[in-house]
Amino acid sequence: MEYGPGARTVEVVDYDPAWPARFAAERALLAGVLPGASAIEHVGSTSVPGLCAKPTIDILAVVADVQDVRERTDALARHGYDYRPGSFPDDEQHLFFRKVADGRRTHHLHVVAVGSPLPEDYRLFRDYLRSDDEAAREYGRLKRALADRHAAERPRYIAEKSAFVDELMARARRRRAGGS
Template identity: 55%
Template sequence: MTGMGDDARPVEVVRYDPSWPARFEAERLLLSDALPTTLGIEHIGSTSVPGLMAKPIIDIQAVVPEVDDVLADLAPLRRLGYVHRPLAFPADGDHLFLVKDTAGRRSQHLHVFRVTSGAPEENRLFRAYLTTHPGAARRYEAAKLRAAERHPDSRARYALAKEEEFLRLLTEARLWGRSGDD
């Protein structure tokens, strides 16, 4: 969860917005054209969990055969307003990170993963766990609110402050995923 960088914009965690799925869907259609080799585009992150408070930024993951092919021609994504942030996840060669601002505010995070990366499945698992376990979702929400209150001017410190709870929930999600329990 670290690696997002520090921006001058404040960290804001807001109530769930029922328009988030539609915002994702509109962006998914645009991205389908910009990433013709994509194997799938999904809504991930807190805005993908119904009822969960979140930063009002739509997190999107796209799975592609090769991230280097996307990196070789970023023009279609640039035309949509996406800016590549190569230093966000420098140690992960299977992961490209791009951001999009709308009306001067961060509106989307795009994570492009190579098909061999395990991250997309973990993102799906985490989303499913929070969606089906309201208590876990509330714990994550509380951690996000505390982190935003403590670090309203630093995305990096915000991410670090909620990381312990995120990792605890991810461990629970992995165990849940292996057990097949509801």
């Protein structure tokens, strides 16, 4: 998205079948920059076939020690990743990087330590949406409505989406536990 006052920062688009290939290319790049990563995975809406999304590839990297990554931010910066310290103020072990090209976010990189509960949450959410077409459609409808309403207000878009994400996570946990 373009940056600046009043700029549209939230745009939800139809699923793009090129997103998995874009992730695969970025995964190969990141494997060279984060050689100690135990996992580099495609997460978020762009990882769910058929789901509309902001056209930003969300990537999860699981590492032994996030401090090692903090010390290598220059290597990530050489590949276009801008470290955003403080993005998750309640979790100092969750590092966030964004990649921007031509004024648009292209990738988000979430780096967490082995042992963090976040990888399981990201996977559970992704896999639930991949397995439940109706939940994915509900989520897509909400995202489109919020993007229309809050195109220039990314924080508000995220905040209003959060309650439904929590609901979907509760459903996914019930399903995993054998409930309905």
